[in-house]
Amino acid sequence: MGWKNLFKPRQDKFLRLLIEQAAKTLEGMEALEDYMRNADEETAKRVTRAEKEADEVRRILIDELLRTFVTPIDREDIFALSRAIDDIIDYGYTTVDEMEILDVKPNPHLQRMVSKLRKAAEEIHLGVLRLKDHPNVANDHAVRAKTLENQVEHLYREAIADLFSGPKDVEHVVEMLKLREIYRHLSNCADRGDEAANIIGDIVVKRT
Numbered sequence: 001m002g003w004k005n006l007f008k009p010r011q012d013k014f015l016r017l018l019i020e021q022a023a024k025t026l027e028g029m030e031a032l033e034d035y036m037r038n039a040d041e042e043t044a045k046r047v048t049r050a051e052k053e054a055d056e057v058r059r060i061l062i063d064e065l066l067r068t069f070v071t072p073i074d075r076e077d078i079f080a081l082s083r084a085i086d087d088i089i090d091y092g093y094t095t096v097d098e099m100e101i102l103d104v105k106p107n108p109h110l111q112r113m114v115s116k117l118r119k120a121a122e123e124i125h126l127g128v129l130r131l132k133d134h135p136n137v138a139n140d141h142a143v144r145a146k147t148l149e150n151q152v153e154h155l156y157r158e159a160i161a162d163l164f165s166g167p168k169d170v171e172h173v174v175e176m177l178k179l180r181e182i183y184r185h186l187s188n189c190a191d192r193g194d195e196a197a198n199i200i201g202d203i204v205v206k207r208t
Contacts, residue, residue, distance in 0.1 A: 017061040022125040024054035025089040029121040036106040051093035084126040084196035091189035102178045111158035120148040129198045139204045145197040152190035
């Protein structure tokens, strides 16, 4: 069975919803990148809005999945990919939320990590977009997303090391605990991007 027969028009809804969810996630990560340059209320609202809109797309996808017997991709893969993409924007949203609650301002470490995460979200979006007609290209994007995830983890370790290198007064310790929490959010975000990339790769292997 070829890809053109696999993705029949009546079944395209799942791929369309995954593409829409990935697009909303990318939109949210772009807003997060802007927030790291200019941490204002309006930019924070953009992240929140994208997260809520992506959640709504996921709800529709799950509802369709529960009501459809035949799917173009394994049901488990559709669900897992949607969940991993959802986690990416969820961690983006919680990063902003925690920064506002803890009164943490953007710094160069955060800016560099989020820049890589935004690029990874773009690769995930492109990977989902190419699944139907160009699965090998989709896999290339997934590989690039995984490379970016590795880069985020390297930046995360650098940021943590920097936290422990400053003066050890009470004020520094408090700031260190706050920043460590934010860095962990972004590390977790990268992990979920890596998982989404793995699932895209699995789908390509199963269907080619």
